[in-house]
Amino acid sequence: MARKAILTTLLGIVSMMMVLSAHHSQAMYEPEKLVSIEGVVTSVQWKSPHMWITLDVPSASGKTETWDFEGAAAPPMVASGISPQLLKVGTRVKIIAHPARDSSKRTAEFMGMELNGKYYARGTETNIRGKGEN
């Protein structure tokens, strides 16, 4: 498969997507950077268009910091396998995220997570609800 052909197809799709893209603004986050942050879940709000996950994260100084992660809407997150069964208060998780452009802000855009050795992508990126499970 010629790389060029893929490039053209993807660019076509990309330009369509950009024209038709829905609500989310990424200006606040840095899309070319990824960070991982490990901590304990203190709250999860299953909301749309964006759900929130809050972690208690230990800092170098020993104090605990509060970090907020903005996810996709609840249904796509769940369809990607990120459910209330998994993401409970008290769960230790490593979140992979785009950091805020303002590095003083302890908030980031949820892109995926590692939990119990398994990886999960941001809700809009995958759909693992297979086999007609309802």
Add this chain to the structure above:
Amino acid sequence: MRASRLAVKTMLAGSGIAVLAFVVAIGAPGASAQVRPYTPPTSVSGGGRGAIGALLPSDVEIRAEATERLAKYKPDPVKYPVPRTKWDGKPDFSGVYWSDATITRPALPLESLYRPDVREYREAGGTVKGLIDWRNGVETTGLHCWPPSPMSGSMSIITIQLVSSPGFLVMLNEGGGQFRIIPIVGGNERPQGAPHKPSFLGSSVGHWEGETLVVEVTNFNGKPWLGGGRGSQLPQTSSDALRIVERWSRPDGQTFDYEATVEDTKMLTAPWTGPVRRRALLPYDMIQESPCALDSELYARHLEYAAAEAARKKGASVR
């Protein structure tokens, strides 16, 4: 926007500079020891799936892959026959659909048909003037819970559900919880009852032309953007003269196709025929509740960022 970013990353990965592209140093003073730059495992090979995709089990497809696969897919109505309704034997659209691929691209970009005399109106944001400052790169109509663009049938770009019912096609968005109820009539009939109020999603009436459901949508409220309103792309505003003619069909039992012709004599110099877009069925049968609500805290953060950016730019230009 998610898939477009991933698509970009996929392309970079394909050219072999993926790993380098993703390695970033935080460097900010006072950062928590637990906040680390993230790199995908070095086992990621060229032609990769992007940082997140690389970590997923190989049988889990990311959206960009699903879209690419769908774009190349050849519908097979013998292997996957189109289901038909019990009541009229027409194609049954019922199902939950996900990935969304462009099968036929438009001959012209929509932007090329915009009338020059509406440029000023568009620059101000159209009817969102005063509500959304689209130029700050933060605010969007979606953040304000407006439905998706009527150009895409007001369908959420992620997951939707279609329902065929006697006399109706119904479209439900998992994205923001909007729905469109499309009465289907025979021949020259028009649905009964009082005319409807102008709306974001318009008033739809469908009729069959063979195996294709042709839906005429009119009576829009003049507010929705067809697209744009981001970066250097002006909002593609619409007016109450907006009229859309849609064609819904099923090439096989795994897919459905959607195409729309858009006319708006107050905004466009000519009607525009949009892309043919194809969606693929998911294996489960109902979407979940996802009504849009303005998240005040999120919104405040985004606005705070926008204000800080504006101040920073102003300060920079003064220097």
Add this chain to the structure above:
Amino acid sequence: MSGRAIAGLGAVVVAAGLLVGFRQATRGNETAEGIAASGGSSAQTPWGESNLMGVWKAEALGARSGRDTFNLTTLEGLYKPEARARMRKLSANDDPTLRCTAPAFPRAAMSGHRLQIIQSPGFAFVFTEAYPVARIIPTTGRPHTSGKYLFPTYLGDSTGRWEGNTLVVDVTSFNGEGWLAGGVDKPTRASTGVWLTSDALHVVERWRRGGVDTLEYQARVEDPQMLTARWETPTVTFKRQAVDRIEEALCLPEDDPATYLTRLGS
């Protein structure tokens, strides 16, 4: 009237009903439009379920100006002391609908605004015009959404089954943020217009056709965290509207949600 006369009259009525039903059933099976939109509709869907489809409207119900039409006096009396303590800290202004959050049923049945029911094999869809939201109800008596994919919601997770011509719907997995009635509903002098729920809320509804042009709704509500006993709503009678669909009446944050219902009119 003599017994014979009654029997005779009864026979005529039954015959007339059968004739009407037959005509409508025939018309309904001939064209899809026969079931949709205005006027009478066949008793059954083409796949043999009771036909609840149509646009329906009931009168507004609640407890205002000393008149309680939704059994709210009883509900108020069922709140536990700890629930009342929480509720005293809130006011009518905390009503979540004031933020454009759609009320769940049974509260949504009180609104006096229209709803539309669409059916397809295996599902019933309830669309409310006020605070528009689509409720998807499987009608095959299957289990609730799997725990792997279930998250708490405003409308809860519904699953329905047919008991004869009555659709019995079991609703669980609410997020505990909705109210059972509105800030304007104050059945007693002591009422504050606050009607909290918890995520233990469990609702069992009964939907059925009352006649050709009426739909009946009734619900049983349990909330072991908030209420000392179960609460029953009265039967709400909806009348068929001669229109093909409900209006789009989005509650947008920018349009002052507090006046949304006023702008929606009747």
